[in-house]
Structure formats: structure tokens, C-alpha cells
Amino acid sequence: MGLSALRYAVPEHANTFWYTLGGITFMGIIILVVTGIWLAQYYNPDPSGARESVLFIQNTAPLGDVLRGIHIWTAYLVVITALLHLGRIFVTASYKAPREVNWLVGLALLAALVFGGIFTGTVLRWDQEAYEALAHNMELATLLGAFGGFFSEAFTTSVAALPRLYIAHVSMVPLILVFLLIAHIFLIKHHGLSPTPAQEDAGEAPGGRLPEEKETGHYPTHLRLMIGYGLVLFALAGTLGVIFPQPIGPAPNPGIEVTKPSWVFYWLYAFEDWLGLNGILYGAILLFGILALVPFIDRTPLRSLRSRPVMLVIGIVLVVALVVLSLITAFSPVVSHMG
Amino acid sequence: MKLKLIAAGTLTLALLALAPGLALAHGDETGVTVQPLTSKPDGVITVKGELLGPKSSVEVMVTGNGEDVDLGEVKANAEGDFTHEFRLPADLKPGTYQLKATGKKSATTQITVSEALAGGASSEKAGSGAMEQAPVIRQRPLRQSIGLIALFGVLAAAGMFFATMRRQKA
Numbered sequence: 001m002g003l004s005a006l007r008y009a010v011p012e013h014a015n016t017f018w019y020t021l022g023g024i025t026f027m028g029i030i031i032l033v034v035t036g037i038w039l040a041q042y043y044n045p046d047p048s049g050a051r052e053s054v055l056f057i058q059n060t061a062p063l064g065d066v067l068r069g070i071h072i073w074t075a076y077l078v079v080i081t082a083l084l085h086l087g088r089i090f091v092t093a094s095y096k097a098p099r100e101v102n103w104l105v106g107l108a109l110l111a112a113l114v115f116g117g118i119f120t121g122t123v124l125r126w127d128q129e130a131y132e133a134l135a136h137n138m139e140l141a142t143l144l145g146a147f148g149g150f151f152s153e154a155f156t157t158s159v160a161a162l163p164r165l166y167i168a169h170v171s172m173v174p175l176i177l178v179f180l181l182i183a184h185i186f187l188i189k190h191h192g193l194s195p196t197p198a199q200e201d202a203g204e205a206p207g208g209r210l211p212e213e214k215e216t217g218h219y220p221t222h223l224r225l226m227i228g229y230g231l232v233l234f235a236l237a238g239t240l241g242v243i244f245p246q247p248i249g250p251a252p253n254p255g256i257e258v259t260k261p262s263w264v265f266y267w268l269y270a271f272e273d274w275l276g277l278n279g280i281l282y283g284a285i286l287l288f289g290i291l292a293l294v295p296f297i298d299r300t301p302l303r304s305l306r307s308r309p310v311m312l313v314i315g316i317v318l319v320v321a322l323v324v325l326s327l328i329t330a331f332s333p334v335v336s337h338m339g
Numbered sequence: 340m341k342l343k344l345i346a347a348g349t350l351t352l353a354l355l356a357l358a359p360g361l362a363l364a365h366g367d368e369t370g371v372t373v374q375p376l377t378s379k380p381d382g383v384i385t386v387k388g389e390l391l392g393p394k395s396s397v398e399v400m401v402t403g404n405g406e407d408v409d410l411g412e413v414k415a416n417a418e419g420d421f422t423h424e425f426r427l428p429a430d431l432k433p434g435t436y437q438l439k440a441t442g443k444k445s446a447t448t449q450i451t452v453s454e455a456l457a458g459g460a461s462s463e464k465a466g467s468g469a470m471e472q473a474p475v476i477r478q479r480p481l482r483q484s485i486g487l488i489a490l491f492g493v494l495a496a497a498g499m500f501f502a503t504m505r506r507q508k509a
Binding site for chain 1 (some may be wrong): 372374375376377378407430433434435437438448451452454464472473474475476477478479484487488490491492495497498499500501502503504
């Protein structure tokens with residue numbers, strides 16, 4: 001069957017939890033696709049019936065509440081595992097040459113998950129929060145100028161914005177994720193898994209790759225870890241879905257702005273509070289811009305975090321900023337931003 | 340050299356991503372927007388038009404779903420811009436409509452008319468900040484919830500067992 005092609009050697013540390021976080025995120029994306037296909041059988045993207053169909057999924061469709069819960073909680077958990085994966089790469093400086101491009105591909109994957117997947121998914125619920133999210137999308141499309149054309153309502157008058165976002169959620173975003181995942185996995189295979197900082201700093205990995213004789217791990221073991229932890233992720237999402245059923249808000253009232261976005265966007269909401277709608281754009285560009293520059297700022301030859309004090313400070317500042325901004329939003333009242 | 344290649348690659352990708360938008364930007368400079376994006380029959384909408392012809396009389400129409408409704412006429416300013424509120428007909432069927440503003444130049448956008456939005460509320464209520472209650476979410480019976488959690492617990496245990504089995508070496 002050609003499965004023997006998967007029986008190749010990898011570094012021993014590849015088969016540890018921290019180096020499997022990328023694989024766990026990948027398994028989460030598979031769970032999202034499978035549960036998403038099921039949910040799509042019941043969802044009606046027409047604005048006049050969208051919210052009713054979400055209520056149908058939640059209250060009537062067989063196992064609808066459970067699978068909707070798994071879908072939404074998996075999306076949140078995938079963001080967490082992707083961030084932990086990013087954190088591991090940052091701490092071990094695995095973004096250094098020759099892996100700079102793969103760091104950028106990884107960031108694009110994170111952006112596609114958060115701004116593509118979770119944002120469009122929020123709008124599909126078509127309740128008050130969804131409507132306000134869509135209104136923000138339209139305003140941001142105007143701010144983006146030429147690039148915003150595709151995302152704006154004025155792009156076409158033949159189809160409403162909600163069905164277009166639905167198409168983005170079920171076809172465009174997954175397609176982008178697939179292309180980026182192919183590039184990500186190809187580059188990992190091409191460059192090999194990065195050595196540990198200790199191995200690299202000890203000169204055991206010339207050119208940023210361990211020699212074959214030191215790759216004593218086994219890739220099928222890595223796959224086993226991915227599947228095993230993927231099952232744990234699925235079970236965790238299911239448990240959370242049962243204990244905390246996903247709410248559906250009131251029907252949208254266009255005249256008011258009374259909701260906060262999903263917690264994933266809390267840090268951006270704080271920027272919006274301070275700078276108005278433009279703050280969302282500035283905040284996203286600031287965070288992803290700093291992260292994109294990381295491999296090009298960090299030119300130290302060593303990879304141990306203690307040998308990279310500047311990167312340590314940047315990392316701590318980013319984490320603290322994200323947590324503090326999110327907490328500020330969590331405990332602040334809702335403010336109207338739309339004109 | 341490698342840095343230059345990376346920079347060139349990133350720039351190329353960025354330009355490719357921008358291309359569709361840039362292409363669109365060279366299209367019509369006129370524009371019309373409507374707020375809210377979704378309204379209901381008898382709801383008040385705000386229509387903004389841009390560059391439809393200086394001082395022109397702009398006719399605003401809603402078409403679609405077999406209906407062709409003239410909302411009214413408004414005078415554009417010296418730049419050809421206008422902002423005006425219109426009331427949708429009370430008997431407008433739910434669905435997606437094209438909203439067309441025609442002055443010396445014309446522009447179109449879309450608006451969705453939804454019965455679900457109304458919920459028996461008047462348009463004044465919709466604009467006043469009133470909001471209907473969140474719907475009732477069905478709660479599974481406690482036994483079913485416990486059963487599901489137990490099932491997920493077994494799956495998690497199986498996953499942990501599978502992941503932490505003795506690791507093979509190459």
C-alpha cells in the first residue's frame with residue numbers, strides 16, 4: 001500500500017508532546033472538517049433562515065448539539081494548540097535558518113484559522129453577535145481599500161454577504177488551509193525536524209539538521225502520538241460541548257451594538273476600544289508583523305533562550321500584552337464602535 | 340542572498356494576494372451602500388451614494404424576487420454624493436434584493452429583507468436599541484449528558500493510552 005514510505009527516521013525528540021503540537025493541531029483541523037461536513041447538511045446560508053437552521057441543529061437535528069459543540073470547541077482548542085506550537089518554535093528558535101519561510105507559512109496558517117475559520121464561523125450563527133461581526137467586516141473592507149473589495153458587500157449585488165461568507169467558511173478557507181498545510185509539511189520534510197537548542201548549540205546539527213545517524217526516532221511513533229492526542233482533543237471538545245452548550249443569541253437588531261466578539265478576538269477588541277474600527281487592522285498588523293519579523297530580527301547564532309535575551313523580552317511582552325488586552329476586554333463593558 | 344530571495348518571494352505573494360482587489364479598484368468609482376445590511380418590511384434604511392453625478396437627481400430602486408420598487412428620488416450634492424433614509428414597503432417579501440441608485444451614473448448594492456428580523460417588532464423598535472430574548476437552547480437530560488461525558492472520558496483514556504505506549508526506535 002506504500003505505507004512503508006512513512007517508516008522513516010526522525011529525531012528522538014520528535015516523539016515528545018511539545019514536538020507533536022503541530023500534529024495535534026492538524027488532527028484538530030481534520031475533526032473540524034468532518035464535523036463541519038455534517039453540520040453543513042443542516043445549515044441554511046440564506047439570511048432569512050440561517051439562524052433558524054442553527055437553532056434546528058442545536059435543538060432538533062440528531063446529535064446536532066453534540067457535534068456543533070465539538071466543532072466550535074475544537075476550533076477554540078485548535079487555536080490554543082497552534083499558539084502552543086508557535087510558542088514551542090519561538091522558545092527553541094526553530095524559525096532560524098533554513099526554516100524562516102516555514103515560520104511565515106505557519107503564521108499564515110494561524111491567520112487563516114483565526115481570521116478565516118473562526119471569524120466566518122461566528123457570522124454563520126446569524127444572531128446579534130454574528131450580525132455585528134459582519135458589520136465590522138464590511139466596515140473593515142472599506143478601510144482595506146483595494147484589497148477590501150473582495151470582502152465587501154459591494155463586491156457583488158447578486159448574492160447576499162452571508163452566503164458568500166458561508167462559501168468562504170466551507171470552501172475557500174479550507175482550500176487555503178490545505179495549500180498552506182501542504183507547504184508547511186513539505187518544508188518540514190525538506191528541512192527535517194529542527195534539532196533541539198542543546199544539540200544545535202553543541203554543534204551536533206550542521207546546517208540546522210541532525211545527521212542521519214542521530215535521527216533515532218521513528219515517524220510511525222509520531223503518527224501514533226498525533227492520533228492518540230487527537231483523540232484526546234476530540235474527547236475534550238466533546239466534553240466541553242456537553243457541559244457548556246454553545247449559545248445562540250437573539251435575532252440581529254441592526255440598530256444596536258451590544259455584543260463582544262468571540263474570546264479569540266478579545267485582544268483586538270481592546271485596540272478597537274482605543275482607536276476605533278481602524279484599531280482592529282492596526283492590532284492585527286502589529287502582532288502578525290512583529291511575529292513575521294522574528295526570524296529576521298533574531299540573528300544570534302545560538303538557539304538556547306537564555307542566549308537570546310532580546311527574543312525572550314519580545315516573547316514575554318507579546319504574551320503579557322495578549323493576556324492583559326484580553327482580560328481588559330473581558331471585564332470592560334460593551335462599547336459601540338460602528339458609525 | 341537567501342534573505343533577498345525570501346523578501347522577493349514574500350513580496351510576490353503579497354502582490355498576488357492584492358491583485359484581485361487592485362483589479363477591482365480600477366472599475367467603477369461610483370458607489371452605493373446601505374445600512375443596515377439586513378432589514379425587514381417597513382424598516383427604515385440609510386442609503387449613501389457616491390459620485391453619481393454632480394447635482395443629479397438620483398432615483399433609488401429595489402429590485403428582485405419579482406418585485407421592482409421605487410423607493411424615491413434624492414438630490415445629489417456637488418460631488419454627486421448623497422445620504423438619505425428610505426422606508427421599505429411593508430409588503431416586501433423576504434429575500435435578497437438589488438438596491439440601485441441611478442443619477443447621471445448608477446451604482447448597485449444589495450439588501451436582505453428578513454421576516455426573522457421582525458419578530459413582530461416595529462421598525463422604530465428595531466432602531467431604538469430594543470432586542471428580543473435569546474432563544475431557548477435544549478438541555479439534554481442529565482443521564483444523557485453523563486453518558487456522553489463518560490463516553491468522551493473513555494475516548495480520552497484510549498487516546499492517552501495510545502499516545503503513551505512504549506515508543507519504538509528506528
